[in-house]
Amino acid sequence: MKNTSYHNFFMNFANKTKLDIILALKEKPLSVNEISEKINEEQSKVSHNLKALKTCHILDMERKGKKRIYSLNKETALAILNIVEKHVKKNCPFRCEKCKKK
Amino acid sequence: MKNTSYHNFFMNFANKTKLDIILALKEKPLSVNEISEKINEEQSKVSHNLKALKTCHILDMERKGKKRIYSLNKETALAILNIVEKHVKKNCPFRCEKCKKK
DNA sequence: ATAATAAATGAATTGCTATTCATATGAAAA
DNA sequence: TTTTCATATGAATAGCAATTCATTTATTAT
Numbered sequence: 001m002k003n004t005s006y007h008n009f010f011m012n013f014a015n016k017t018k019l020d021i022i023l024a025l026k027e028k029p030l031s032v033n034e035i036s037e038k039i040n041e042e043q044s045k046v047s048h049n050l051k052a053l054k055t056c057h058i059l060d061m062e063r064k065g066k067k068r069i070y071s072l073n074k075e076t077a078l079a080i081l082n083i084v085e086k087h088v089k090k091n092c093p094f095r096c097e098k099c100k101k102k
Numbered sequence: 103m104k105n106t107s108y109h110n111f112f113m114n115f116a117n118k119t120k121l122d123i124i125l126a127l128k129e130k131p132l133s134v135n136e137i138s139e140k141i142n143e144e145q146s147k148v149s150h151n152l153k154a155l156k157t158c159h160i161l162d163m164e165r166k167g168k169k170r171i172y173s174l175n176k177e178t179a180l181a182i183l184n185i186v187e188k189h190v191k192k193n194c195p196f197r198c199e200k201c202k203k204k
Numbered sequence: 205a206t207a208a209t210a211a212a213t214g215a216a217t218t219g220c221t222a223t224t225c226a227t228a229t230g231a232a233a234a
Numbered sequence: 235t236t237t238t239c240a241t242a243t244g245a246a247t248a249g250c251a252a253t254t255c256a257t258t259t260a261t262t263a264t
Contacts, residue, residue: 014112033209076193080185145240145242146241150222168240
């Protein structure tokens, strides 16, 4: 897969920082600094991760003065998250250790 | 995310070998060697990847003689794949280079 | 024009995931 | 009960992705 859109697409959900960003934007669009504060991560780290998310169209961006406001592509993101939640509820009722480890 | 079920869950779709396995099992259940031949990957590599997929309940396994038959959890896997296809069609109509690279 | 604020970028490095290779286990056939 | 077939497993390494840190770019206010 390496070098395909599938790989990049799923990496956006597999990485903690990226998923934190996605969850942070569920409620409403935010600027980079607002995201940074909300998820408690350094600005440049957030920016790098935003870029990947935006490249895959998981996020949209809109300039507003010197700020850049990022918003979630809910159609895709919420659909994906819903499936996982459903999957976990059905298949991992006890949150087994195996799942948590490796 | 590291150390959570979300991380592991999505890594199963982000990795080429694992996704190849998933796609190989869309049609029908297969033994390890059958998968190995179908996707043209070494047996131990396949086994390692099967383990991760099974741990996350993306696959089920059933013993049959000395063989082990793996089958796809279609409810989850197909749902996920459908969303991605839809997403790509809608957002990446030209399969832009950005998406393919990094 | 300059300073201040907001965010992006590049390069180096860290850290983790995936693969590889050798070996072990387990079931069935001879 | 030994061999063979099918698969799993462990440990070392290879190969990436993510983070960090310093710097740059862009916008607005003074």
